[in-house]
Amino acid sequence: MKKLAKYLFIAVALLPGASVVATAAGSTHVESSGVNVNDTASLQRGAKWYVNYCLGCHSISYMRYNRLAKDLGLSEDQVMQNLVFSDAKFGETMDIAMSEEQAKAWFGKAPPDLSLTGRARGADWLFAYLRSFYRDETGGWNNTVLPNAAMPNVLWRQQGIQSPVYRQETGDNGFTRDVIDHFVLTTPGSQSPEEFEQTARDIAAFLQYTGEPVQLERKGIGVWVLLFLALFTFIAYLLKAEYWRDVH
């Protein structure tokens, strides 16, 4: 019994520590996009950008407007007036009117549904992708994060037009080739570079949220779980002290 109590104590004492370490390890390279899914204002702005500039091509068919309203602290009226431009109803999913065949004919590739992209690619990737469109030599759009992407730079009016500056790089095979070193903004957009960064961050945040809407609750619950474990550790410690008093 004594032994059991001791092991129980050790196991419980280690638990909260273990989860804290796991959280810390899991978040090593997050944050560099500065995305914060608990920032409701950022999610609201991201949703607005999304329905205006992305939903024409990309559905988020796992997401319902009423769920969006609840999670983003919006009323049904606010959602229906500001976020729904189709004949979709409040309880419906965020679908698009374009069929896959039409999309393929227009873009050569159907724009993927972005329901899970926030999870698959991560917010940092999305943040980088949206800021990495540039005008290439052919006069068309290209993207360094997704080279030869079939997607046009839909936010170019906000961002402006950036052109690549190349540098020479020698590969393992001894050949030198031009690689893009950085971009220069050759035509300014309606937003300053800082404002556009925020726009890209808001959209990335929105897609990270839609990738797993329950994460808003999950993270809130996590805090309570840790508090509970801390309290339980304390109780277990008292129990241990009680048992050992008999021994001494």
Ligand code: HEC
């Ligand atoms: C005119 C149609 C169109 C619009 C509008 C559009 N996209 Fe795209 N998007 C595409 C197409 C086509 C692809 C496929 C690109 C490829 O794989 O070459 C794509 C690909 C993507 C991808 C890459 C998905 C993946 O995992 O490979 C992301 C992310 C994305 N779009 C985000 C957005 C966002 C955010 C917006 C709004 C700011 C947007 N798109 C607006 C057509 C569009």
